[in-house]
Amino acid sequence: MLIYKLQSILVYAFIWGSIYLLISLGFSLICGVLRIFHLGYGVTFVVAAYGTWAFMNELHLGLWPAIGLMFVVQIAFALLIFYKGIFQRYLEQEEILLTLSMLIFLAVTHLANYVYPVTAGVYIPTTIIDGTFKIGKVRLSYQMLFAALTGIFVTFLFVWMFLKTRVGLIIRAMSQDIQASRLMGADVNMMYYLAMTLSVIPPTICVLMIAPFWSVDPFMGAPLLTTAMLVSILGGLGNLKGSIVASYMIGFVHAFISFFYVSRFMGFAALVITLLVMIFKRGGLYPGETIW
Amino acid sequence: MNRWKGKLSGIVVLCFCLVLCTGAMVQAKEPLKIGFMGNLSSAPCLSSRGAAMMAVDEMNAAGGIDGRQVELIVEDTKGEIPKAVEIYKKLVMTDKVTAVVIAEKVEMAVAGMEIGAELFKEYPHIMFSTIGSGDVIWHHVRDNYDKYKFGFQTYYSVSTNYLNIWGKLNAELFTKLAGAKKMALIYEDMEWTKPLRKGLEGVSPPLKDVYKKLGLDVVYETTVSTDQKMFTSVFEEIAAMEADVIDATVGYIDEGALIKQWEQSSSRDLPFFIWGGLAGMPPAWKVTEGKCLGVMVGSSMVRVAISEKTIPFMDNLMTKYKVGPIFGSHTTYDTLYGFKKAVENAGGAGNIDALIKSLEKVEEVAVLGTIGWDPKLHYNLPYPKYITPVVQWQKEGDQGAMKVIFPPEFANSKYMSPKELRK
Numbered sequence: 103m104l105i106y107k108l109q110s111i112l113v114y115a116f117i118w119g120s121i122y123l124l125i126s127l128g129f130s131l132i133c134g135v136l137r138i139f140h141l142g143y144g145v146t147f148v149v150a151a152y153g154t155w156a157f158m159n160e161l162h163l164g165l166w167p168a169i170g171l172m173f174v175v176q177i178a179f180a181l182l183i184f185y186k187g188i189f190q191r192y193l194e195q196e197e198i199l200l201t202l203s204m205l206i207f208l209a210v211t212h213l214a215n216y217v218y219p220v221t222a223g224v225y226i227p228t229t230i231i232d233g234t235f236k237i238g239k240v241r242l243s244y245q246m247l248f249a250a251l252t253g254i255f256v257t258f259l260f261v262w263m264f265l266k267t268r269v270g271l272i273i274r275a276m277s278q279d280i281q282a283s284r285l286m287g288a289d290v291n292m293m294y295y296l297a298m299t300l301s302v303i304p305p306t307i308c309v310l311m312i313a314p315f316w317s318v319d320p321f322m323g324a325p326l327l328t329t330a331m332l333v334s335i336l337g338g339l340g341n342l343k344g345s346i347v348a349s350y351m352i353g354f355v356h357a358f359i360s361f362f363y364v365s366r367f368m369g370f371a372a373l374v375i376t377l378l379v380m381i382f383k384r385g386g387l388y389p390g391e392t393i394w
Numbered sequence: 395m396n397r398w399k400g401k402l403s404g405i406v407v408l409c410f411c412l413v414l415c416t417g418a419m420v421q422a423k424e425p426l427k428i429g430f431m432g433n434l435s436s437a438p439c440l441s442s443r444g445a446a447m448m449a450v451d452e453m454n455a456a457g458g459i460d461g462r463q464v465e466l467i468v469e470d471t472k473g474e475i476p477k478a479v480e481i482y483k484k485l486v487m488t489d490k491v492t493a494v495v496i497a498e499k500v501e502m503a504v505a506g507m508e509i510g511a512e513l514f515k516e517y518p519h520i521m522f523s524t525i526g527s528g529d530v531i532w533h534h535v536r537d538n539y540d541k542y543k544f545g546f547q548t549y550y551s552v553s554t555n556y557l558n559i560w561g562k563l564n565a566e567l568f569t570k571l572a573g574a575k576k577m578a579l580i581y582e583d584m585e586w587t588k589p590l591r592k593g594l595e596g597v598s599p600p601l602k603d604v605y606k607k608l609g610l611d612v613v614y615e616t617t618v619s620t621d622q623k624m625f626t627s628v629f630e631e632i633a634a635m636e637a638d639v640i641d642a643t644v645g646y647i648d649e650g651a652l653i654k655q656w657e658q659s660s661s662r663d664l665p666f667f668i669w670g671g672l673a674g675m676p677p678a679w680k681v682t683e684g685k686c687l688g689v690m691v692g693s694s695m696v697r698v699a700i701s702e703k704t705i706p707f708m709d710n711l712m713t714k715y716k717v718g719p720i721f722g723s724h725t726t727y728d729t730l731y732g733f734k735k736a737v738e739n740a741g742g743a744g745n746i747d748a749l750i751k752s753l754e755k756v757e758e759v760a761v762l763g764t765i766g767w768d769p770k771l772h773y774n775l776p777y778p779k780y781i782t783p784v785v786q787w788q789k790e791g792d793q794g795a796m797k798v799i800f801p802p803e804f805a806n807s808k809y810m811s812p813k814e815l816r817k
Contacts (some may be wrong), residue, residue: 106634117633152520156690221437221718223677234658243629314622314683315658325623360627366619368582 106239111357113240119353120250123257125326126333128301131260134277134340134393135297137195142184142203142322145210146302150177150309151318152214155224165227169310175308180298186199189294205332209324215320226313249311256304257346264342264394272295277340277393305330306388336376337387344388350385351375425465426458426743428730429485431506432497433473436526438722442497443721444715444786446707448707452687459734460742464630467491471498471692475505482506486517487796492732492743493520497726500526500547502586507545513585518746520753522729523547523552525722527586529554529594533772539770543750546767548725548732548774550694553589555776556643557598560758564641564667565608567690567784569571570664571809574638577605580628582644591617594741602642610611615638620647625655633660642665645671650681657685663813665690667784672784675720679794686787687794689810693785694724696796700763700781707761725774732767732774788815 132140153172157163163171181207191201218224232243264270272293274323276283307324309318316322333352337344356368356374379387430446432439450466450536471478477623478498482505482578486490486723494510503523510521523531534542546659551560568574572658579602581587602612614635616628632640640661649672656666667690672678673734674693678686695718699705708719717723732753737743740752754769754791757779764779774780784800797807 103634110627110630118624219437220672220681221677221720222674223680225680227683229683234660234662235710241633241660245658246626315651315654316655316679317648319648319650325621356624357627361626361631364616365624365627366617366622368624369621371618 107361108362109238110240112353112362113237113242114357115350115354117246117250117353118356119241119350120253121246121312122253122329122333122352123346123349124249124253124304126312126330127257127304127307127342129226129327129330130334130337130340130342130345131297131393132274132302133334134342135273136189136193136294136378137340139187139200139331139339140184140203140301141327142188142207143305144327145179145207145300146176146305146322147309148207148210148214148323148325149179150306151226151313151322152218152224152320154226154310155318157220158216167370173302173306176302177299180302181295185294185298190300206233207327207364209376211320218320220319224318226310226318228310229314245314246309249308249315252307252311256307257342260304261342261394269293269296274393286326293372296344332372333375335386336388338385341386341388341390341394344386344390349386419716422682424462426460426737427465427467427489427491428461428733429467429469429476429482429491429494430491430497430527430726431469431471431485431494434468434470436450436473436498437718438720439497439583440721441711441717442495442524442722442726443713444717445707445719446495446497446725446730447611448710448715449727451578453576453730453734454579455478459737462743473498473502473504473524475502478502478507479505482509482515485701486510486513486519488679490517491519491747492737492746493522495522495524495726497524497722498526498602500528500606501532503545504528504530504534507542510544511541514541514613519544520746520749521545522733523549524725524729525549527551527553527556529589532773533767535772536633536770544746546585546753546772548729548765548767550692550725550762550780550782551587551719551776552773554594554597556669557594557601557604558778559777560812561598561601561604562608564612565605566609567667567809568639568641569608570667572639572811574665576613576637577639577641578632578635578637578661578664579605579612579616580640580642580644581615581617581646583617583619584646586645587617589645602760605641618644618647623648623651626659628659629656629659629706634662637661637664640666642666642668645669647671649678653678653682653686653689656689657682657687663811665809665811667691672679673787674796675718676796679787684794687789688810688815690799690809691796692782692798694718694721694762695784696783696798698783698798698806700759700783700804701759703759703761710714724761728758728762728765728774730779732756732758732765736760786810791798 129143153175154168157168157171188202230248234241234243272288332350337348350373355372359368359371450464469481496506531547590601670692674691712720735755735758736752741749757766761782766775783798785796786799787794788797798805799809
């Protein structure tokens with residue numbers, strides 16, 4: 103029994119950690135580049151799910167065209183509503199920025215609930231391979247494994263971009279010092295647009311990957327936003343290296359508590375761990391000023 | 395002179411009689427007011443409102459209650475207890491309703507019951523709670539009848555009867571149909587499951603012990619929270635403990651995620667029984683992408699004629715009132731018909747004490763069997779009077795359908811194991 107539990111903890115710490123990474127990557131990116139605690143981030147999950155469903159259900163599009171169109175809406179929403187509408191205007195007035203972002207999130211959530219309540223039977227058929235398999239004594243669904251591998255792949259792409267490309271270099275420079283980057287000729291505004299666009303990709307992919315084992319409901323954005331915030335705070339706001347470590351750390355805490363104690367307690371345990379880290383290590387695990 | 399005096403007295407008496415008769419006639423024509431309150435942005439309350447409107451429209455079309463037309467006054471609590479208390483006062487004191495129907499969670503009805511108790515002497519009325527299985531309403535009636543006698547509760551079952559009645563029926567279902575000996579119990583962390591988790595002193599031991607007495611060994615027991623999204627560890631542990639059946643006393647948690655993760659776990663071949671909630675609603679098949687195949691659930695949303703009222707109720711509610719018959723609607727509709735019969739048996743609604751006594755004795759044909767209330771405890775008469783069928787998600791062509799597997803007299807299919815169904 104002990105070996106089974108230990109194996110389960112390892113497997114699920116990896117799976118859940120990778121999924122949490124996918125959930126939080128966009129949030130960390132915005133924190134790191136724009137230096138904004140984006141309380142409207144939860145919208146991305148709701149738009150991903152309900153946008154896809156609306157295009158499939160109302161316009162009778164197939165899954166892939168619906169996902170493509172939803173991505174367009176998602177990016178337009180991030181750029182026009184959040185960036186142009188709020189961030190650009192109220193970058194210096196943080197309380198207004200936070201309030202407006204949160205209000206937009208709530209409004210979209212309630213709109214989704216009004217148009218497609220739970221009884222509407224919303225689902226996204228994104229199962230890649232149905233069924234389960236065993237690693238040692240632990241059974242795992244293929245879809246969970248795919249979601250975890252997708253999380254790792256997307257993170258790898260982001261890290262590669264930041265470390266190996268010119269755009270990544272500029273974004274890293276901006277995350278260190280905006281004014282110096284401007285003086286060096288960086289098109290800061292364009293990079294902000296790019297960062298906003300990039301930030302919606304991981305959470306959107308996340309919703310598509312987890313939909314077969316997670317529920318799709320209008321209020322799904324709130325718990326996912328909480329997870330993203332928790333990971334980012336624990337890792338060090340806006341630091342991707344920190345987000346990677348924090349995701350797996352929270353994944354481990356959740357798995358450990360679930361298998362050795364009771365699953366109901368896992369959220370509380372992760373909060374306590376984060377609190378303790380914040381007390382003893384101010385600013386989280388990687389409290390740097392840069393995104394990497 | 396005396397002749398004139400006599401004539402005058404006769405005229406006065408005649409006029410007096412005329413005034414009295416006219417008054418009585420006016421009173422007879424006055425509508426009987428019923429207040430309805432609930433959170434009108436929640437699906438169960440909207441469905442209950444539709445059911446209440448339907449009942450009132452039908453009654454008025456058939457001549458009303460005891461010759462009086464019925465007026466339904468609908469109020470939105472927005473799910474807030476202080477607002478609910480104000481609305482309750484307004485309905486009783488200003489609108490002077492005869493009955494208040496609270497179609498919202500039991501906590502709201504308890505708040506209404508408290509304010510109702512204060513107002514009762516000056517404004518005698520009846521209170522019905524039609525959503526929620528919590529035991530507080532009938533505990534109040536049991537512990538202080540004189541103060542709370544105006545309160546009645548209608549639900550598919552109150553928590554106590556889950557222990558006393560459904561525990562035994564479930565055990566029968568698990569042992570006879572699924573051949574189970576060892577079982578796993580999942581509770582949700584809510585007030586209504588508290589008696590099931592901890593038992594009720596002097597009434598029943600916890601559900602675990604009820605099952606044990608009936609020959610089922612509970613090898614795994616856990617409580618999940620309503621905001622929980624990850625249940626994989628629960629199902630993996632259940633499989634590791636070699637349980638034969640999973641009994642989930644849940645109705646409010648994220649059942650979409652629960653079912654999807656069960657179907658993708660080591661427990662996927664174990665019979666899985668859910669007490670209520672989304673799993674028992676028609677959209678569950680789509681929401682879970684068919685992963686609910688094999689799941690058993692208590693559901694009143696299945697098209698099976700428990701009485702002659704069942705199918706017309708479902709059809710009319712959908713077509714005329716544009717709401718689905720989800721939980722709360724049956725109980726609200728049946729409550730109003732039980733109330734109607736009680737008023738008529740009592741000879742009117744003028745004497746509330748007589749009406750309470752009448753409600754304690756009444757029995758009326760209902761959508762889900764027979765509606766009536768326990769004379770001492772004021773919860774509605776339980777199974778087999780009031781029936782929630784147990785259904786299993788099975789296949790009908792390439793779609794899923796809820797098939798009744800219990801009680802036997804309404805069954806339209808036989809239980810099949812999830813493994814068999816997936817073949």
